[in-house]
Amino acid sequence: MTQFICTNGTIQKVKRAIGLAGQKNKAVFRKLAEMFGEQWTGDRDHGKRLVKRFVLEKHPTWKESRATRPPMPDPRGDDFLMSYGWRKLRMEVLVERGPTCECCGANAQRDRVKMNIDHIKPRRLFPELALVKENLQVLCDPCNHGKGNWDQTDWRERDATAPDPMRPRLVKKDGAA
Numbered sequence: 001m002t003q004f005i006c007t008n009g010t011i012q013k014v015k016r017a018i019g020l021a022g023q024k025n026k027a028v029f030r031k032l033a034e035m036f037g038e039q040w041t042g043d044r045d046h047g048k049r050l051v052k053r054f055v056l057e058k059h060p061t062w063k064e065s066r067a068t069r070p071p072m073p074d075p076r077g078d079d080f081l082m083s084y085g086w087r088k089l090r091m092e093v094l095v096e097r098g099p100t101c102e103c104c105g106a107n108a109q110r111d112r113v114k115m116n117i118d119h120i121k122p123r124r125l126f127p128e129l130a131l132v133k134e135n136l137q138v139l140c141d142p143c144n145h146g147k148g149n150w151d152q153t154d155w156r157e158r159d160a161t162a163p164d165p166m167r168p169r170l171v172k173k174d175g176a177a
């Protein structure tokens with residue numbers, strides 16, 4: 001049997017399904033016990049078992065949808081860019097660092113340029129680093145286009161004295177051309 005994890009999200013979902021959204025977990029557990037003709041012990045673990053039973057018996061597809069989510073595609077292929085895992089991570093990086101090119105300083109809104117999340121060490125050569133945040137940098141379209149698999153420059157190094165922490169330092173970290 002596959003593993004079932006009763007997360008807070010699962011409990012919220014069950015609450016909505018039985019019309020108890022916004023109610024306390026206890027109210028949900030009690031209601032489920034009633035539905036199944038069980039005596040609720042007031043124990044949280046028992047409550048979780050009731051949630052599990054409810055999902056498995058009444059909404060087995062909830063579980064399936066998670067179990068059948070396609071596995072992470074090979075980071076070296078193009079399917080990787082369409083995967084949920086990559087899109088989520090890429091959004092996180094954009095939100096954390098802002099839509100400003102870490103190479104030339106161009107800004108998505110101000111300069112109307114598209115931002116890319118670039119793999120410093122290319123995913124085709126280092127697939128194991130494809131989902132490692134430290135291996136990612138924000139690059140504008142022109143900077144990203146100019147960068148090929150041969151270039152692994154880390155542009156994220158910033159001038160600590162710059163007033164704007166988002167302003168990138170416009171020299172390469174290692175001083176090389």
Ligand SMILES: [Zn+2]
Pocket residue numbers: 101102103104105106139140141142143144
């Ligand atoms: Zn740029």
